[in-house]
Amino acid sequence: MTGAQPLINTAPRQPFDVCIVGAGVVGLALARALSLRWPKASILVLEQNSDIGQEISSRNSEVIHAGLYYPPGSLKARLCIRGSALLYEYCAKHDVPHQRLGKLIVAQAGEESALELLRSSAQTCGVDSLRWQSQQAFARLEPQLHASAALWSPDTGIVDSHALMQRLQQEAESQGTLIATHSRFLRAACQGPGIFDIDVDTDAGVGSHASHNYPDGNAAEAQDPFKIRSRILINCAGLSATRVAASIAGMDQTLNPELNLVKGHYFALSGRSPFRHLIYPVPDPQQRGLGIHATLDMAGQCRFGPDIEAISSVDYVVDESRREAFALAIKRYFPALDATRLNPSYAGIRPRLGPGYADFMIQDEYVHGCPGLIQLFGIESPGLTASLALAELVTLKLQDQAPL
Structure with a gap:
């Protein structure tokens, strides 16, 4: 100074x-x-x-993360793991609506090694709760889910951020x-x-x-x-x-x-949710994001997102033309999706410090x-x-x- x-x-x-x-x-x-x-x-x-x-x-997935995705020793890894424990304790003590729903991270054929790398890195960070799920096991959890392999994260949840x-x-x-x-x-x-x-x-x-x-x-x-x-x-x-x-x-x-502004769009699924848990694809190999995933709000409404768009100014408009790209991504793990049920919901913007992680x-x-x-x-x-x-x-x- x-x-x-x-x-x-x-x-x-x-x-x-x-x-x-x-x-x-x-x-x-x-x-x-x-x-x-x-x-x-x-x-x-x-x-x-x-x-x-x-x-x-107020413009995010409202997920309580378990600390799976971040490099060992990073601030994100350490503060996510510590923060998750503090947040669950705080919400329970102060009657903040939340649910420890659990999450399935799913791989399609040929992506199984990515799940193993994720599990190994998370374990190095101190996350010991991840468990492999056979196709029979995750089919019992989520009958409409399509995948070749999955990891179960029991400590992932949701919170009413407001x-x-x-x-x-x-x-x-x-x-x-x-x-x-x-x-x-x-x-x-x-x-x-x-x-x-x-x-x-x-x-x-x-x-x-x-x-x-x-x-x-x-x-x-x-x-x-x-x-x-x-x-x-x-x-x-x-x-x-x-x-x-x-x-x-x-x-x-x-x-x-x-500062790099990164916009993420969300689409809500009208009608009853096909899932009872959070569903995430394997992370983007270029470390740009966690992929278009399925989350639930406190009322059980299913929404999908976010995608990734680099922007130069703040803009929260959700472009309906993104529905097709969303549908293609979602159908990889939810083939029965009726894309006409996808409706523009909201967008959020992240202040990212680099093009990747x-x-x-x-x-x-x-x-x-x-x-x-x-x-x-x-x-x-x-x-x-x-x-x-x-x-x-x-x-x-x-x-x-x-x-x-």
């Missing part, structure tokens, strides 16, 4: 101990964890949208956390260790819920931004994380990674040299599963920054 310049406007700033940028599931989990760890701390969460969790956190975020919000707010929607981070400057001057675009200051819309995250800056000062600044802004990082004066921008990136002062600043980049899947573990890790990284 070098060459930090004070912000031009020197009006008095409202003081906070912690400012969190982004009220997705990770930001809310952080707010909860830090408010419980430091009950007397003043914590502010900035969210540019009209409500919490409107981007990545209910989870609402519960995290309630806990954080009960501890005094202030969550400000319609509040867009504009810029910050580090005026010294643990002194961040932050400008926020909001209609009526912190806590304002006045109508403000940023569909592309690039709205014009307010003429009279609200001003705060915080001892700790946490950037977990998801799709906007690199924009936020670029707006912190004096930061070495060579540390700001390139990329790990989570968490930058602290040992990376950028600025005490009190934590930046999270590339928090895509399994970010929902890992959210409580990410909050636990960041809280640990900030243990020396505890408010006086």
